[in-house]
Amino acid sequence: MKHVVFYDADCPLCSNARRIIERLDWFERIYWIPLQEIEKTEYKLFITQNRNVYDEIHMITSKGKVLKGFDTVRRVLTLLPISFPISLILYLPFIDKIFSPLYRWISKNRYDWFGRYDSPQQQ
Numbered sequence: 001m002k003h004v005v006f007y008d009a010d011c012p013l014c015s016n017a018r019r020i021i022e023r024l025d026w027f028e029r030i031y032w033i034p035l036q037e038i039e040k041t042e043y044k045l046f047i048t049q050n051r052n053v054y055d056e057i058h059m060i061t062s063k064g065k066v067l068k069g070f071d072t073v074r075r076v077l078t079l080l081p082i083s084f085p086i087s088l089i090l091y092l093p094f095i096d097k098i099f100s101p102l103y104r105w106i107s108k109n110r111y112d113w114f115g116r117y118d119s120p121q122q123q
Contacts, residue, residue: 002031003079004043004060005072006053009034012114013106014057024080029062056107070096070103 008014056069077087
């Protein structure tokens, strides 16, 4: 089973990050679902159970664990051969105390900084 990542297709930062990660996902371990299309998938209940899906990126791991925000970012980086060594640093003690708030700050301001697509991007 693949890891499932839910991303905001209206967000240029999120969509561009997904495109880059897809190119680096050489073993195709990640399946991406735009939040704007989640109703068309078997994961439609996920959005009602996780109310802040637009605030932070969410992931369901291949083992069924739900991750969000910085935890999703560092898990995704462990799945990519090229970023795996660097991703291990993100699991050091107290790293999340720095990067979780940083992630939330970037996420909160992403539309102000990068804009917003007028309609969902089909990719």
